[in-house]
Amino acid sequence: xxxxxxxxxxxxxxxxxxxxxxxVLDEAAERLADQGARLTPVxxxxxxxxxxxxRALGAYEVLDRLAAEGFGRQPPVAYRALEFLVQHGLAHxxxxxxxxxxxxxxxxxxxxxxxxxxxxxxxxxxxAAPVREALTHVAGQGGFRVERxxxxxxxxxxxxxxxDAPDSTA
Amino acid sequence: xxxxxxxxxxxxxxxxxxxxxxxVLDEAAERLADQGARLTPVxxxxxxxxxxxxRALGAYEVLDRLAAEGFGRQPPVAYRALEFLVQHGLAHxxxxxxxxxxxxxxxxxxxxxxxxxxxxxxxxxxxAAPVREALTHVAGQGGFRVERxxxxxxxxxxxxxxxDAPDSTA
DNA sequence: ACCCGGATGTAATAAAGTAACGCCTTGGCG
DNA sequence: CGCCAAGGCGTTACTTTATTACATCCGGGT
Numbered sequence: 398x399x400x401x402x403x404x405x406x407x408x409x410x411x412x413x414x415x416x417x418x419x420x421v422l423d424e425a426a427e428r429l430a431d432q433g434a435r436l437t438p439v440x441x442x443x444x445x446x447x448x449x450x451x452r453a454l455g456a457y458e459v460l461d462r463l464a465a466e467g468f469g470r471q472p473p474v475a476y477r478a479l480e481f482l483v484q485h486g487l488a489h490x491x492x493x494x495x496x497x498x499x500x501x502x503x504x505x506x507x508x509x510x511x512x513x514x515x516x517x518x519x520x521x522x523x524x525a526a527p528v529r530e531a532l533t534h535v536a537g538q539g540g541f542r543v544e545r546x547x548x549x550x551x552x553x554x555x556x557x558x559x560x561d562a563p564d565s566t567a
Numbered sequence: 568x569x570x571x572x573x574x575x576x577x578x579x580x581x582x583x584x585x586x587x588x589x590x591v592l593d594e595a596a597e598r599l600a601d602q603g604a605r606l607t608p609v610x611x612x613x614x615x616x617x618x619x620x621x622r623a624l625g626a627y628e629v630l631d632r633l634a635a636e637g638f639g640r641q642p643p644v645a646y647r648a649l650e651f652l653v654q655h656g657l658a659h660x661x662x663x664x665x666x667x668x669x670x671x672x673x674x675x676x677x678x679x680x681x682x683x684x685x686x687x688x689x690x691x692x693x694x695a696a697p698v699r700e701a702l703t704h705v706a707g708q709g710g711f712r713v714e715r716x717x718x719x720x721x722x723x724x725x726x727x728x729x730x731d732a733p734d735s736t737a
Numbered sequence: 738a739c740c741c742g743g744a745t746g747t748a749a750t751a752a753a754g755t756a757a758c759g760c761c762t763t764g765g766c767g
Numbered sequence: 768c769g770c771c772a773a774g775g776c777g778t779t780a781c782t783t784t785a786t787t788a789c790a791t792c793c794g795g796g797t
Binding site for chain 1: 576716
């Protein structure tokens with residue numbers, strides 16, 4: 398399971414973000430070593446940039462950051478690093494946003510459902526298994542074999558909902 | 568329910584396509600009249616173009632067709648017509664493809680799940696309700712309120728699967 | 738006739754993504 | 768060590784997708 402209920406809430410709640418970034422980065426390096434893939438400086442930095450927030454960043458946003466730090470300033474620099482991260486399950490691409498977000502649960506379910514808050518723009522990963530199962534079932538009845546799914550929800554996270562209407566929570 | 572199992576199969580199976588196109592177009596005109604919206608020539612023609620196949624078309628693909636028929640040849644012409652159709656539930660936007668497809672079941676479930684065949688590229692609509700429900704449930708446990716959902720599956724339709732391996736069906 | 742809003746059309750530009758090529762590093766091997 | 772092959776990085780140039788801004792036109796109401 399990619400993400401428990403508490404973890405969804407934790408994504409949106411204020412927290413010491415350095416800690417989760419660090420944890421993920423460590424796991425990432427380890428996993429890549431196992432696969433014989435190289436976490437080069439650009440790639441590592443790209444992942445760090447994504448990890449600095451729970452938001453999804455556009456490729457050009459990432460590119461600007463990389464360029465400012467001495468890496469190449471042409472689009473392929475960012476796209477290659479991002480593609481590498483996605484392929485190795487360290488980042489996800491959000492179709493609705495044309496943007497990328499670090500995977501916070503590498504190694505678990507590599508095709509989670511995404512919860513995108515329209516207010517704070519943070520992105521959480523939710524367990525996609527039950528959702529995918531429902532879809533696979535519906536599709537299968539029509540003879541369609543599902544191979545890959547995109548599940549993205551736009552809505553309001555608990556933290557933002559509480560801010561919008563601080564006393565209407567109960 | 569936007570689409571029964573038989574209807575999913577029907578989308579991918581060979582069939583007289585003029586018939587389903589015609590039916591949808593008639594319904595569309597009627598529905599728009601109710602809403603006080605105008606199905607102008609560009610809009611109508613755009614819908615017809617989308618209805619000519621079960622595939623999703625890129626905005627520029629539609630634009631080329633429109634331009635060839637005497638309509639404007641600048642991007643906003645196509646984007647405006649497509650946006651109108653989407654807003655009135657007569658077409659859908661497919662995020663994965665950056666493309667648009669006619670809605671074959673206007674008036675039912677306006678946010679269906681999409682089944683995209685990677686072989687024939689046709690797109691079917693499937694009932695999203697159970698899928699959305701599963702997602703809403705998972706998200707709700709984390710305090711996230713789902714508002715809009717994107718569900719798109721990439722896979723192989725029954726017709727293409729049968730062609731790939733004609734005798735492995737049983 | 739006049740005005741108004743919506744629908745069209747245009748040019749221009751932004752944003753997102755890809756192709757093609759050369760150089761440099763890394764790591765294996767004689 | 769010297770050599771080579773593969774992969775990574777950087778560049779230029781380009782394609783595809785989408786939007787902004789503004790002029791014009793058409794239809795309905797007064």
